[in-house]
Amino acid sequence: MKRITVVIFLALCSVSLKGTAQLGFCQGSSGSPIFTEDFGTGITNGPALPPGTTTYTYVNGPPDDGSYTITSNTAGYFDWFNIQDHTPDDVSGKAFIVNASFTAGEFYRRSIDGLCENTSYEFSSWLLNLHPRMGVGCPNNGIPVNVQFQIWDSTDTNLLASGDTGDIEDKTTPEWEQYALLFTTLPGQSSVILKMINNGSGGCGNDLAIDDIAFRSCGDLVTLSDTQNRNSIFQCEVDSPVGSLTLSATPDFSIFNNHFYQWQESTDNSSWVNIPGETTDTYSTPILTDSRYYRVVVSEDLININNNLCNVISQVFEIVFVPTPNPPSSIGDIRICENIENGLLTVRVPPGVQVDWYDAPTGGTLLDTDTITYSTDIAGTYYAEAVSTLAYCPSSNRTAVTLEFYPLPEVNDEVISFCENEDVLLQAGVSASRYEWSTGETTSEITVSQPGIYTVEVTDSNGCSNIKTIEVLQINLPVIEEIRTVDNNIVVNTSNVGEAEYSLDGLNFQNESVFQKIPGGLYTISVRGDSSCSNVTREFFHLVVPKFFTPNGDGINDFFEVEGIGSLSDYEINLYDRYGKLIKNALGEPLRWDGSFNSRLLPSGDYWFTVRIENNIYQGHVALVR
Template structure:
């Protein structure tokens, strides 16, 4: 746990304080101990730095090592804390069975009446639930002693740092203030807990630095940094340093300038809270050193530094690099693209200068309208554009013009030809053929994709239906009519002579006799024929002597070489038997008129029989 607690100071025999961080700004570190890097353990700390024993192997109780690994026992395997380290080392301690001193270091050359912060990063190396849930927690005491190592000036405890299994380091700090005449102190870290199962820790990045007011730097318009483009020329600002008086009661100033935030140079004569910066044309940084006493302002062991005011001068970006002009086919979208550094964004315009902004913050521009478009590189922070724009041209090629989709028919058991009907292109049929015309023998959907010299394609579809030949199912006589039935359907036409065709399947008022029936589809896919003997038998006759329909006399028997005709009443009694010489019946039997009723006939003509009934009406 990190305690962010304000420093409570009191001067007595021992100056006491609890852990907490500097509430204001700090000076540059007076010293930093990061324990180095490398894959070899060590070296041992200087004599007097610790009461623990150094080892290059596994640290047992009361031992320590300086190593880039913590992979001992069942401890957590972690990286050191120092940012950017490769094989960075840390101070690894296996606590002694009795409480003792981990670390001490003397710091000299300090300033009187000045606040300082002593901090370190710590981590408990025990996994969660270790030692059967009874792991001894880490508990470290930070102490500040006078140079005689007899007077305790300040101290504070971390409290219990439990073995939770996390690999995250935590920082702890102690703030204290030197008294008049005090320029040297001894820093210590002690183990509050006894050793055993647990109380194993790693220590890294011990830092000692001055502590002062929180000092902000801003302009009269409350700018705390400035970013400009180099085409704006030289720039300057009037800066004001504002301390919060949390530590210092008086303030002495020395302004500094840097080009890299590493090397800082004092600006001669700038010793007030206000700085009118020199005009700059390249990136520059400004800060102010502050101390309570003017004699300490240039002593880095005594002063603190303010926040940094950045004047960032961005270079004009180079024009982006085109990835090439783009050609597409009509109806498609083309992607124009350019390359630039990741620190720049891209804007697309419709003109080389001025013009309309079309798209922002994208290196790729998708569009389907032909033309030349212009890409401009720009800073992602402010408007700082490349001096020129990069043109990228989109060409839209026309598609080949194909006839509309069409329907075709295919006669049963035959082939038909399909024609793409466009020349000077390449062809790709759904059948795999690559010619302009193809022959097909099955119904279905066929497509042809044609591609012109620009690589643009269009597709035409053919729907091919099969026309089946008529299949005559039945032919029957219905009185004087011939009725033809087919087992399939279609646009059929019917004929009795193969010349004159009609759309009706019924031929009316046809004389009895032998006929050939013709049935064809109107697409000329072929003709089906069948021979039929048409015998015309009245459905009724009226033997009343008016000479109209007085006889039952079938029509068409004359085509047979021989036939007989028998007529029966409803009880099967033979009333009439005739042949070629007598093929009619007048409705009488043995000279008596037969009554109105239904009667049956049997005609045997050559090898064919005809059966049926008819009515006699008076």
């Protein structure tokens, strides 16, 4: 960070002091530098200053108290800041690094000869406190830097002017600050000696860097303007020429009492030549077709008008012909996927040229200004125009840039049902170059066995992606909770809620869960909840026994028997009288009882039976009626 510090200071050294001085900057126009010192460039330290320039001792490395070095960086120097020099655009630029002595004293001097009498001058330098605030080297901050600028006569015996910087305290970051001393020479004074003196006390701190010491004349602030009160003109080349202008030089009379002029011109604002005969405060330019720069040299005495140690230079009046810029260079048309919010169109132009965007190759609506990019969500062709920033000089043509949106892969969300305990095939349903399922699979179709929400991101050859969502619903199979015989009916109970169909043969289904008047026997009961899903089946023996039988020989209900049990392989039937006496037994074969025991007819009454089918036992009673 660079900061300009201005302190006003008036010093009268004695009643015999001939010059006047103040610590501050020239507020008017300055002359060309009479003397500058930037201490050179390079990555090695040194060289030492010429003999007589300083009373300090040169060292090739970190300087101790009373020593100095010339270096491009201070890395590893105690706990100091590692700095770069101040000179603009320097590569490996060097600075004057001073570790102040324990006693106040001079650390820099320079003689200046050939000065003009009765002329104001500015002596300046950039200073930096090298010690960081709260640095480890100096607890509670270091001793501040304090420098005095002095002007002595050529005999080095009379102090003509001086001014102090005051304390330059530690900073948290390195900070170059400029200080300057103004003074005016008296009649007969043509040489001076410039000095910088260490005012600070010795000890921890008071370490400084110095760069860009300069000495130049100082005079009135001189401004240039034309009859329209313009200070410069920037005009497009296509609008040339510029007619003759009358330029006027206006001093502010802050320093000079008299003014003598010499007008100068330049084609590059760098090399200047005098315009013969133009020595008044006005100048009329010729008709111009190319860029020109004008300034005026001003002095207080005519004899000094060509003496750069004594004159000053006005502001520059610029007449610049701005070339028509080339149309912007496009980086190419843009094609993006339609789900990207905006397309960014981009062009390139050289420095000093801005870009305006339009919706037509000529005329049209201005869409955006001063930007090399244009963002839009509307497909179409847009036009970039180059415009000079010095003057409104547009390019002769506009550059067309097209935005196109690729369509996304077309997908259709789905809801798919599948049967419990089965798999279901999910398909992306679109041809693409890449697939990415929420399961991590990367094929065009996958097989799943669980309900839920599945997604697949499909990406086409243009890199455009879309997401298909598939909701997979499971059709739960019926759960047979119980099958029972009620009289000669079969009753099926299921535990899950919902519509179901029932069958005794797996072919013919009914909505009712009760099968009525079914002959006894072994049945395979089938239940289905959806015709597309498999059936739930269970074998069931429908045990049908008569409630009574009449063995009277009429051919109707003459026997007690269990219907259909012969189809089983593991069963047993036992008959008992009311006292528990076994009357008849059949193991693995049908039982047919005519109501007799040992060829004797048993009386009417209730008789008990048990039927064992595998591990299940059923019991009941039957009435014998005679």
